[in-house]
Amino acid sequence: MFTPTVGPIVGHTTTDHARIFLRGDHDNNLAFAGIRYRRQGDTAWSKGHFVQLKAYRDMTDVIVLQGLQPDTTYEYQAGWLSPLSPTHTVETVQELPLQWPRKTYHLRTQPHETSTPRAYIVGSCRYLRITRGVPLLPGLGDRTFAGINRVVEQADPPINAVLMTGDQVYLDDLNVIAPDRNYKNILFKYRTAFTQPHIRKLMSSVPTYMILDDHEIEDNWPAYKTGNDEVLYANAMSAYSLYQASHSPAHELSSAGTFNKSLKRYWYLVAHGDIEWFVTDSRTQRNLAADDRRILDDEQEQTLLKWLIHSPARVKFVVTSVMFFPDSKRNDGDAWQAFAKQRLRLLETIRNQGIKNVIFVSGDVHGSMTSRLYHSQDPDFEVNTVVSSPFYNSKLLPFAKASDFIFDLPLARTEHGEYHYALTSPVVSQDNFARLHVAAQSVQVTFHDRDGHPLQTVDIPLR
Incomplete structure (x- = not known):
C-alpha cells in the first residue's frame, strides 16, 4: 500500500465515531483506500476499512470509523492500493495480505461528560x-x-x-x-x-x-x-x-x-x-x-x-x-x-x-x-x-x-x-x-x- 497523496484528514469526530478523508491515485482504473486502527496500547489492529476511489471524486473519499469509545486515543494507519486484478471489490481487498504504510497517526474521540473543559x-x-x-x-x-x-x-x-x-x-x-x-x-x-x-x-x-x-x-x-x-x-x-x-x-x-x-x-x-x-x-x-x-x-x-x-x-x-x-x-x-x-x-x-x-x-x-x-x-x-x-x-x-x-x-x-x-x-x-x-x-x-x-x-x- 502507498501513503495517501492527500491526508489523512480527521474530520467530524464524536464520542463514538470519526470521519477520515484521504486521497489515493490510480495506476489503472481500479484503486482503493483503507484505514486500520486500534486503541493506543493495544497490539492487534482492526480489520481494514476500505472504499473504492473514483476519478470523478479526484480519487478522494471519507472512511467512517464507528463503535469507538469516548475520550480515547486511537492509533491508525492509512493508505491506498491499485490491485492488479480488475475484479477486486471492497470486500475482497480486505482479504489481501497487505503491507500497510509504516506511518502511524493518532486521533482522540470526544469526552462524554458534559462539563469537561x-x-x-x-x-x-x-x-x-x-x-x-x-x-x-x-x-x-x-x-x-x-x-x-x-x-x-x-x-x-x-x-x-x-x-x-x-x-x-x-x-x-x-x-x-x-x-x-x-x-x-x-x-x-x-x-x-x-x-x-x-x-x-x-x-x-x-x-x-x-x-x-x-x-x-x-x-x-x-x-x-x-x-x-x-x-x-x-x-x-x-x-x-x-x-x-x-x-x-x-x-x-x-x-x-x-x-x-x-x-x-x-x-x-x-x-x-x-x-x-x-x-x-x-x-x-x-x-x-x-x-x-x-x-x-x-x-x-x-x-x-x-x-x-x-x-x-x-x-x-x-x-x-x-x-x-x-x-x-x-x-x-x-x-x-x-x-x-x-x-x-x-x-x-x-x-x-x-x-x-x-x-x-x-x-x-x-x-x-x-x-x-x-x-x-x-x-x-x-x-x-x-x-x-x-x-x-x-x-x-x-x-x-x-x-x-x-x-x-x-x-x-x-x-x-x-x-x-x-x-x-x-x-x-x-x-x-x-x-x-x-x-x-x-x-x-x-x-x-x-x-x-x-x-x-x-x-x-x-x-
Missing part, C-alpha cells in the same frame, strides 16, 4: 500563491501550522477541534492576471495547500472543521458575479465539496451507520457536551436584492434562530466567515454590516429571549480581536465576538487595525434602545491564530503568533 484552535485566511503550477514559498504559510502543532502538543486541556472559518485556499490569488477557473487547476491548488507538512500533521490528528468564504470562489462572491462565472462556481464548489465539506457534519450519518454522500447544504452543527457550534454558510446563499437582502438563506436563518432559542447548550458559538461586528469604516458590502436587517433580527431574538453566552466567531479581515456588544436599555443583554485572521497574509494586502472600525456610532437603533459595541482586546495585526479554552466561568481567548507564542489573553465571562 474543552479547547479549540480557530483561524482563517491561509494565503498560498500558485503560479503556473508552482507554489510560491509555501513554507511561509505553513509556518503558522507548525506553531499550532506546538500549542496542540502542550495543550491542557487537549485541543478538541480546529475550526477554519474561511479562505483555506485562494483560488483568485492572481485574480486580475490568471484566476483559477479550470477544475484541474482548482483541484491542484487544494492538493498543494493541504499537503504542506505542518498543516498535514495537524489535520491528521486533530478533528478539523471548515467552512468556505469568498476566496474559495472569487473575491466578494457573489457581488461581482458575471454571466461567465457559472462554470467557475460549479468547479469551485465541486472542489470545496470534496476537500472541505466531505468530512464535515453537513453529511448525515444514519442510525445504522450509513454515510450519506449527498450534500443538501454547507452549514452544520457541532455539539461537544454543553458547548455547541453552529457553523453558518454566509457565502453561497446570499440574496443581494434590495427588497430581501440577506446573508443567510431563510431556511438557515430559521434553523439558527430555533437553535439559539431551544438549544440547552451552556455556550453557543456561531461561526460566520465574515465579521458579525464590529463594523468597518470601509463598508464594501461583504460583511454583516451590509445586511443590517437580518443581523438585527438575530440580535433582537437573542435579547428578547434572554439567551446567554452567545459568541460569534469569524475571520476574513486579516486582523484578530475580541469585542463585546451591549444594549443601552437592557443590562442583561450581551453578545461577544472573536475574530481570528489571518493564518498567513499576502505581502500585497494590509493587516487590519483598530482605526479601521467604527466605535463612536451605534451598531443599530430600535424603538427599545441602541446596540453599542467596544473592543475588549487590542487588534492583532500580524499572522496569528486563536486558542479558545472553555471553562466553567469563562471562555479564555489567547491569540498566538505564527510560531505559537502567546500575544495576548482575554477572558470572556460566562453567565
Whole structure:
C-alpha cells in the first residue's frame, strides 16, 4: 500500500465515531483506500476499512470509523492500493495480505461528560500563491501550522477541534492576471495547500472543521458575479465539496451507520457536551436584492434562530466567515454590516429571549480581536465576538487595525434602545491564530503568533 497523496484528514469526530478523508491515485482504473486502527496500547489492529476511489471524486473519499469509545486515543494507519486484478471489490481487498504504510497517526474521540473543559484552535485566511503550477514559498504559510502543532502538543486541556472559518485556499490569488477557473487547476491548488507538512500533521490528528468564504470562489462572491462565472462556481464548489465539506457534519450519518454522500447544504452543527457550534454558510446563499437582502438563506436563518432559542447548550458559538461586528469604516458590502436587517433580527431574538453566552466567531479581515456588544436599555443583554485572521497574509494586502472600525456610532437603533459595541482586546495585526479554552466561568481567548507564542489573553465571562 502507498501513503495517501492527500491526508489523512480527521474530520467530524464524536464520542463514538470519526470521519477520515484521504486521497489515493490510480495506476489503472481500479484503486482503493483503507484505514486500520486500534486503541493506543493495544497490539492487534482492526480489520481494514476500505472504499473504492473514483476519478470523478479526484480519487478522494471519507472512511467512517464507528463503535469507538469516548475520550480515547486511537492509533491508525492509512493508505491506498491499485490491485492488479480488475475484479477486486471492497470486500475482497480486505482479504489481501497487505503491507500497510509504516506511518502511524493518532486521533482522540470526544469526552462524554458534559462539563469537561474543552479547547479549540480557530483561524482563517491561509494565503498560498500558485503560479503556473508552482507554489510560491509555501513554507511561509505553513509556518503558522507548525506553531499550532506546538500549542496542540502542550495543550491542557487537549485541543478538541480546529475550526477554519474561511479562505483555506485562494483560488483568485492572481485574480486580475490568471484566476483559477479550470477544475484541474482548482483541484491542484487544494492538493498543494493541504499537503504542506505542518498543516498535514495537524489535520491528521486533530478533528478539523471548515467552512468556505469568498476566496474559495472569487473575491466578494457573489457581488461581482458575471454571466461567465457559472462554470467557475460549479468547479469551485465541486472542489470545496470534496476537500472541505466531505468530512464535515453537513453529511448525515444514519442510525445504522450509513454515510450519506449527498450534500443538501454547507452549514452544520457541532455539539461537544454543553458547548455547541453552529457553523453558518454566509457565502453561497446570499440574496443581494434590495427588497430581501440577506446573508443567510431563510431556511438557515430559521434553523439558527430555533437553535439559539431551544438549544440547552451552556455556550453557543456561531461561526460566520465574515465579521458579525464590529463594523468597518470601509463598508464594501461583504460583511454583516451590509445586511443590517437580518443581523438585527438575530440580535433582537437573542435579547428578547434572554439567551446567554452567545459568541460569534469569524475571520476574513486579516486582523484578530475580541469585542463585546451591549444594549443601552437592557443590562442583561450581551453578545461577544472573536475574530481570528489571518493564518498567513499576502505581502500585497494590509493587516487590519483598530482605526479601521467604527466605535463612536451605534451598531443599530430600535424603538427599545441602541446596540453599542467596544473592543475588549487590542487588534492583532500580524499572522496569528486563536486558542479558545472553555471553562466553567469563562471562555479564555489567547491569540498566538505564527510560531505559537502567546500575544495576548482575554477572558470572556460566562453567565
